[in-house]
Amino acid sequence: MRIRLASSAPLDAPRPRTRKNVNPSRIIVSTFALAILLGTALLSLPAAAAGGAALSWLDALFLATSAVCVTGMSLFDIGETLSPFGTCVVLALVQIGGLGIMTLSCSFLLLLGRRLCFRDQLVVKESFDRCRISSLRGLITSIVLTTLAFECAGALVLGAHFRRAYDYAPLRAISHGVFHSVSAFCNAGFTLYPTSLERFNCDWVVLATCGTLLVAGGLGFVVIHNLSGYRFWRRGHAARGVLSMQTRTVLATTGALAALMAACVLGLEWNSALGGFSVPGKLLNALFHAVTPRSAGFHTVSMEAMGSPTLFVTIIMMFIGASPGSTGGGIKTCTLAVLIAASIAILRGREEVRLMKRSVEPRAVSEAICVTFFAALLVILVCTLLLITERGLATDSPEKGHLLCLLFETVSAFGMAGLSTGITPALTAWGRILLVLTMFAGRVGPLTLALIIMRRERPPVIHYPEESIMIG
Numbered sequence: 100m101r102i103r104l105a106s107s108a109p110l111d112a113p114r115p116r117t118r119k120n121v122n123p124s125r126i127i128v129s130t131f132a133l134a135i136l137l138g139t140a141l142l143s144l145p146a147a148a149a150g151g152a153a154l155s156w157l158d159a160l161f162l163a164t165s166a167v168c169v170t171g172m173s174l175f176d177i178g179e180t181l182s183p184f185g186t187c188v189v190l191a192l193v194q195i196g197g198l199g200i201m202t203l204s205c206s207f208l209l210l211l212g213r214r215l216c217f218r219d220q221l222v223v224k225e226s227f228d229r230c231r232i233s234s235l236r237g238l239i240t241s242i243v244l245t246t247l248a249f250e251c252a253g254a255l256v257l258g259a260h261f262r263r264a265y266d267y268a269p270l271r272a273i274s275h276g277v278f279h280s281v282s283a284f285c286n287a288g289f290t291l292y293p294t295s296l297e298r299f300n301c302d303w304v305v306l307a308t309c310g311t312l313l314v315a316g317g318l319g320f321v322v323i324h325n326l327s328g329y330r331f332w333r334r335g336h337a338a339r340g341v342l343s344m345q346t347r348t349v350l351a352t353t354g355a356l357a358a359l360m361a362a363c364v365l366g367l368e369w370n371s372a373l374g375g376f377s378v379p380g381k382l383l384n385a386l387f388h389a390v391t392p393r394s395a396g397f398h399t400v401s402m403e404a405m406g407s408p409t410l411f412v413t414i415i416m417m418f419i420g421a422s423p424g425s426t427g428g429g430i431k432t433c434t435l436a437v438l439i440a441a442s443i444a445i446l447r448g449r450e451e452v453r454l455m456k457r458s459v460e461p462r463a464v465s466e467a468i469c470v471t472f473f474a475a476l477l478v479i480l481v482c483t484l485l486l487i488t489e490r491g492l493a494t495d496s497p498e499k500g501h502l503l504c505l506l507f508e509t510v511s512a513f514g515m516a517g518l519s520t521g522i523t524p525a526l527t528a529w530g531r532i533l534l535v536l537t538m539f540a541g542r543v544g545p546l547t548l549a550l551i552i553m554r555r556e557r558p559p560v561i562h563y564p565e566e567s568i569m570i571g
Contacts, residue, residue, distance in 0.1 A: 128543050131167060131196075135539070138163030138192045147185030157531055164535045166192035168542035169426055171288025171396030171517020172534065174524050178291035189289060190278055196542070197285025197316065197426040202242055241327070242320045246284065253280030253312045260304045283312035286426040288396015288517035300399035301380055306387050313395040317421035318353065322346045344457045345433060349422040351455075352432040356416060361389035363412045372404040392416040394427030396517025403521050407503060410520070414507055417514035418474070428515030428541045430474050437467040470544070474513065481537050482509045488529040492522060508534065513541040
């Protein structure tokens with residue numbers, strides 16, 4: 100009597116390989132790096148330069164990194180140095196960086212009618228910070244449609260205004276409208292003018308349009324998606340809808356930071372940088388500067404004309420940055436709100452961290468502390484290295500000093516603000532490489548880089564005894 104083994108495969112058949120754990124952070128970093136390398140290759144072509152002379156690889160790398168990371172820093176005037184092909188490459192890189200490479204890839208899958216696999220959902224979940232996996236399909240579709248709606252509306256307004264008010268040719272008006280609309284919504288801060296938007300510092304149409312676009316892009320796609328379903332005109336919470344804690348936190352923090360920055364600009368620059376404007380012009384430019392340092396990169400008043408106190412407050416705003424899931428950088432507004440709420444809880448002797456009448460989970464507090472620590476460590480390290488490599492750099496104003504200018508450039512690169520005190524073109528090759536690395540780290544996030552270097556530890560088997568330690 101023979102006994103057969105209940106096996107569907109022979110005994111000597113090779114065992115299937117186990118799939119490795121997906122690391123979303125590594126995928127995000129690698130795709131952004133590939134986009135930067137592709138942009139560098141395209142911008143290095145002779146066709147990308149206006150005069151036919153190809154850009155150096157370092158200048159092309161700096162510009163490509165700044166475009167993909169939607170920073171807005173540049174070593175030259177792109178409107179005069181680049182050809183129409185080079186300008187289109189920069190615009191495409193800005194759009195890719197603004198939407199996020201993972202968002203574009205998932206959108207292409209949706210257009211092809213394919214269903215998102217769990218791996219793609221994990222990647223997008225990592226990009227948009229705690230979105231529900233079940234709602235990613237609708238969220239990604241909303242991201243693309245919302246982005247196109249904002250950018251098309253801004254392009255129409257700016258293009259028509261350029262044509263009517265400044266007598267631009269139709270093609271020039273359309274191209275300038277599209278470029279600045281995409282640059283504003285993606286918080287890139289690139290312009291086709293050598294002095295950013297200083298020529299429009301009294302044009303409320305241009306400033307209001309660009310200001311609205313950069314604020315919308317800086318709020319975050321998750322917040323815009325939540326606000327689009329909130330019917331504020333209806334009575335009752337059930338009919339209106341529900342605003343999430345993140346949406347309320349983002350709106351409150353953004354409004355408070357904008358009001359604080361506007362008050363500082365008006366109080367510190369009323370008779371100096373804003374001295375040549377009328378009272379409405381001072382208010383308009385102060386409000387625009389209140390929203391642009393937190394990752395936008397536009398400026399209507401020269402940063403070189405502003406005093407050291409205003410620059411220092413601007414550095415703080417650039418370090419905070421925009422909101423989670425947005426096109427901006429920095430440690431994000433929600434991180435600041437959680438840190439403030441945790442500090443208030445400690446001062447009041449509460450173990451529970453409360454924010455917007457909700458309890459914040461301990462993991463979110465730990466992540467906020469970790470993000471802030473790595474961001475501050477990166478800024479300190481890069482600024483120290485710049486002080487070493489840029490010893491011979493001369494500043495125009497002895498009052499501002501060497502350290503303040505280099506700290507401004509470092510935080511601007513990390514927070515993807517794109518603002519500059521005017522020393523960026525004078526940096527050495529090592530200084531430019533340091534800013535390239537800083538822009539890349541600011542785009543993918545200090546915590547994401549830390550997760551790549553250090554693997555997450557498994558749940559501990561052995562627990563050590565607790566012991567108190569003095570703080571402060």
